[in-house]
Amino acid sequence: MAWEALAKMRDANPLVQCITNFVSMDFMANTLLAAGASPAMAHAIDEIDEFVAIADALCINAGTLSPEWLASMKAAGARARQLNKPWVLDPVAAGATSFRTSACIELLALGPSIVRGNASEILALSRASNLPPTKGVDSAHDPSQALGAAKSLAEKYHCVVAVSGAVDLVTDGTRVVSVSNGVPMLQKITASGCSVTALIAAFAAVYPREQHLEACAFALALFGLAGEIGMSKASGPASLRLQLIDALHGLDQATVSSGVKISEAS
Numbered sequence: 001m002a003w004e005a006l007a008k009m010r011d012a013n014p015l016v017q018c019i020t021n022f023v024s025m026d027f028m029a030n031t032l033l034a035a036g037a038s039p040a041m042a043h044a045i046d047e048i049d050e051f052v053a054i055a056d057a058l059c060i061n062a063g064t065l066s067p068e069w070l071a072s073m074k075a076a077g078a079r080a081r082q083l084n085k086p087w088v089l090d091p092v093a094a095g096a097t098s099f100r101t102s103a104c105i106e107l108l109a110l111g112p113s114i115v116r117g118n119a120s121e122i123l124a125l126s127r128a129s130n131l132p133p134t135k136g137v138d139s140a141h142d143p144s145q146a147l148g149a150a151k152s153l154a155e156k157y158h159c160v161v162a163v164s165g166a167v168d169l170v171t172d173g174t175r176v177v178s179v180s181n182g183v184p185m186l187q188k189i190t191a192s193g194c195s196v197t198a199l200i201a202a203f204a205a206v207y208p209r210e211q212h213l214e215a216c217a218f219a220l221a222l223f224g225l226a227g228e229i230g231m232s233k234a235s236g237p238a239s240l241r242l243q244l245i246d247a248l249h250g251l252d253q254a255t256v257s258s259g260v261k262i263s264e265a266s
């Protein structure tokens with residue numbers, strides 16, 4: 001299944017428009033290219049309407065948010081929704097400041113098909129927790145602590161919510177799928193989460209909305225698997241980043257079929 005998904009995505013070579021943070025741009029674009037998608041980082045408000053119209057999917061990331069960028073993000077999210085194109089939200093550091101948290105909640109209200117965050121970010125968005133807030137862009141919680149929050153967000157906003165971590169959890173509010181690929185060293189590469197969110201957008205581009213739970217799980221599993229292969233050749237975070245990109249590019253049917261770890265949870 002994951003192999004068919006990757007082959008389908010590579011064949012379609014979807015154009016993924018990314019409105020993302022300055023830290024992530026290079027790694028995100030290279031992740032998309034290596035996997036078989038076509039990235040474009042475009043955020044000027046003046047070109048949002050036309051760019052979203054030619055994109056196959058949109059990735060919106062709040063990492064280095066400013067009021068100007070937020071206006072572009074809102075225009076893009078609304079335009080994507082109007083044109084029925086999938087868009088994915090990465091609520092980076094939601095919970096760290098009230099500006100970020102409320103911006104991400106405003107974006108959620110514009111109807112992303114998928115939201116992918118770490119556990120602290122998902123907890124912050126649901127406001128359903130008395131746990132201490134997130135540190136910044138890194139998580140202070142495990143995905144299992146955020147599963148209830150993820151389910152309630154998915155129900156409220158009619159979207160798929162993915163919580164990343166050692167075991168990623170993906171839910172549409174009813175079903176829960178877990179993905180066990182990945183290596184802990186991924187937490188030591190900045191923007192690995194941002195990049196997997198863009199990969200999720202690439203898979204969402206080639207599946208209808210009712211299959212976005214599966215599309216999201218495939219992207220998380222393949223990125224994690226590339227991390228596992230990359231780690232076997234790496235000596236630290238910098239070489240893992242490089243090896244991960246090579247591994248994503250080289251994924252073949254045998255490796256994907258034997259390496260992907262996706263299961264139905266509850």
Ligand SMILES: Nc1ncnc2c1ncn2[C@@H]1O[C@H](COP(=O)(O)OP(=O)(O)OP(=O)(O)O)[C@@H](O)[C@H]1O
Pocket residue numbers: 092117118119137138139164165166167168181182183184185186187189190191192193194195196220223224
């Ligand atoms: N302990 C771990 N073991 C295995 N894989 C992990 C672990 N922690 C994170 N990952 C994987 O690393 C990737 C990034 O997830 P993470 O939760 O670190 O994102 P993030 O906090 O949003 O990162 P960033 O903000 O730097 O982009 C995901 O593919 C996730 O599955």
Ligand SMILES: Cc1ncsc1CCO
Pocket residue numbers: 021023024063064092137190191194
């Ligand atoms: C470090 C950092 N700061 C804002 S965005 C970002 C990339 C990881 O989310």
Ligand SMILES: [Mg+2]
Pocket residue numbers: 090092093117118137193194
């Ligand atoms: Mg993140």
